[in-house]
Amino acid sequence: xxxxxxxRAAFRQAIAExxxxxxGALLPIGFFAGAAMLVxxxxxxxxxxxxxxxxxxxxxxxxxxxxxxxERLFQADLEDGTLELWxxxxxxxxxxxxxxxxxHWTVSGLPLVLLTPxxxxxxxxxxxxxxxxxxxxxxxxxxxxxxxxxxxxLAASVPRGGLxxxxxxxxxxxxxxxxxxxxxxxxxxxxxxLFLAATTLFALAIAPFAASAALRxxxx
Amino acid sequence: MISIFANxxxxxxxxxxxxxxxxxxxxxxxxxxxWQALWIVPQDDYQGGDIMRALFIHVPSAWLAMGSxxxxxLASFVWFIWRHELADxxxxxxxxxxxGYTAMCLAxxxxxxxxxWGTWWLWDDARMMSVxxxxxxxxxxxxxxxxxxxxxxxxxxxxxxxxxxAVNVPLIKFSVDIxxxxxxxxxxMRMDGPSMPAVYLTPLLIGALGxxxxxxSLTMTLMRAEVWRRRGDVIMARKLAGG
Numbered sequence: 001x002x003x004x005x006x007x008r009a010a011f012r013q014a015i016a017e018x019x020x021x022x023x024g025a026l027l028p029i030g031f032f033a034g035a036a037m038l039v040x041x042x043x044x045x046x047x048x049x050x051x052x053x054x055x056x057x058x059x060x061x062x063x064x065x066x067x068x069x070x071e072r073l074f075q076a077d078l079e080d081g082t083l084e085l086w087x088x089x090x091x092x093x094x095x096x097x098x099x100x101x102x103x104h105w106t107v108s109g110l111p112l113v114l115l116t117p118x119x120x121x122x123x124x125x126x127x128x129x130x131x132x133x134x135x136x137x138x139x140x141x142x143x144x145x146x147x148x149x150x151x152x153x154l155a156a157s158v159p160r161g162g163l164x165x166x167x168x169x170x171x172x173x174x175x176x177x178x179x180x181x182x183x184x185x186x187x188x189x190x191x192x193x194l195f196l197a198a199t200t201l202f203a204l205a206i207a208p209f210a211a212s213a214a215l216r217x218x219x220x
Numbered sequence: 221m222i223s224i225f226a227n228x229x230x231x232x233x234x235x236x237x238x239x240x241x242x243x244x245x246x247x248x249x250x251x252x253x254x255w256q257a258l259w260i261v262p263q264d265d266y267q268g269g270d271i272m273r274a275l276f277i278h279v280p281s282a283w284l285a286m287g288s289x290x291x292x293x294l295a296s297f298v299w300f301i302w303r304h305e306l307a308d309x310x311x312x313x314x315x316x317x318x319x320g321y322t323a324m325c326l327a328x329x330x331x332x333x334x335x336x337w338g339t340w341w342l343w344d345d346a347r348m349m350s351v352x353x354x355x356x357x358x359x360x361x362x363x364x365x366x367x368x369x370x371x372x373x374x375x376x377x378x379x380x381x382x383x384x385x386a387v388n389v390p391l392i393k394f395s396v397d398i399x400x401x402x403x404x405x406x407x408x409m410r411m412d413g414p415s416m417p418a419v420y421l422t423p424l425l426i427g428a429l430g431x432x433x434x435x436x437s438l439t440m441t442l443m444r445a446e447v448w449r450r451r452g453d454v455i456m457a458r459k460l461a462g463g
Contacts, residue, residue: 150384154364154380155364155367157368157369157373158367158368161367164360164363164367167356167359167360167363168360168363168364168381170356171353171356171357171360171385171388171392172384172385172388174353174392174395174396175388175391175392175394175395178395178396178398178399179395182398182399195395195398199391199395202391206384206387210380210383210384213376213380214377214380217373217376217377217380220373
């Protein structure tokens with residue numbers, strides 16, 4: 001019987017790292033808010049225009065912000081040998097990878113979702129849209145983090161792999177981004193939200209295994 | 221059956237004459253279809269006059285772009301399960317050629333789109349989006365391989381990425397189709413295959429066959445180069461070891 005200890009350890013460690021100096025968890029938030037703040041300056045500040053593109057802008061900002069910290073997600077564990085120890089445990093590595101990604105989402109993905117109503121309001125989104133939008137951003141952000149985790153695991157042994165991670169992960173974001181943006185359009189929320197949830201479940205089913213295969217490669 | 225093809229010596233013996241033979245046949249078929257396309261086939265005003273002659277390059281490259289990604293994923297899968305080195309060489313060799321055909325598909329599509337649709341690029345055409353994403357999947361694959369410091373790592377990372385990409389391709393296609401059908405009615409560019417007159421269909425199919433054979437020749441040539449490179453590495457390693 002495999003022990004759940006490494007899974008707990010991975011989860012705890014990812015949470016602790018986020019607050020242990022360097023402002024790890026605050027970085028994506030700052031990036032997210034900063035990217036969204038650029039938009040009124042570049043496309044114009046008319047309320048109608050902002051309301052029309054607001055949800056889409058937040059999706060782009062969310063996708064990019066989810067990639068900001070992916071480079072260090074597994075690289076740090078590889079460098080200090082933690083990854084090697086995890087690979088030797090009898091606990092399946094894909095569970096460790098999943099725990100690590102989910103913990104990372106909790107500290108740097110969930111805050112983004114909680115921030116979306118605030119930024120959404122400044123982008124003139126109608127207030128009644130904000131709650132369903134948060135649900136969509138939460139689901140979609142999880143899928144982004146899962147695919148980003150696969151790319152991060154693949155690039156764990158690559159120095160300065162940040163841009164590589166973006167190139168690998170962004171095409172995999174497309175289905176989630178499409179259904180996420182559609183779910184924000186009034187009138188088509190129901191089915192598109194289900195499709196969005198389906199892309200997240202799909203990522204949840206595949207990404208941990210792919211990430212653990214990539215981590216084994218990084219350890220060898 | 222795979223193990224018959226997995227022998228590098230047999231592959232080198234076979235590809236030594238098969239690669240140039242395929243090159244000759246492929247180029248001949250492509251030349252014939254291009255000649256047909258440019259001088260023989262009557263122009264179709266509905267598809268924009270002379271510009272529709274791009275069809276005979278555009279459609280085969282679209283087919284090969286899709287096919288080559290499936291080939292990449294299949295070769296990656298075979299390598300990942302059975303660790304046949306030739307499968308990895310095939311995957312490595314297919315990627316740049318597939319990316320080239322994908323780029324050619326996008327380029328000819330753009331050139332065709334400008335006079336007929338009035339624009340170089342339409343973001344809301346599902347097929348263009350799918351092919352563009354395919355291009356990025358190829359780029360990511362090649363970039364990942366190039367970033368790895370050993371050959372074994374490049375092969376493993378590439379195989380994982382290609383398989384992850386391949387399971388995502390149907391989902392990407394499905395979502396892009398839904399998205400495009402919401403944003404736009406029936407596609408501007410519709411080609412009903414069977415109803416296409418034989419005068420177009422024959423050069424198209426012959427041309428596609430020619431590109432397929434040409435593709436096979438290029439792949440074999442790159443694989444041969446890879447075999448030579450690895451042999452060269454072995455010789456270098458022996459020299460360094462003082463042998």
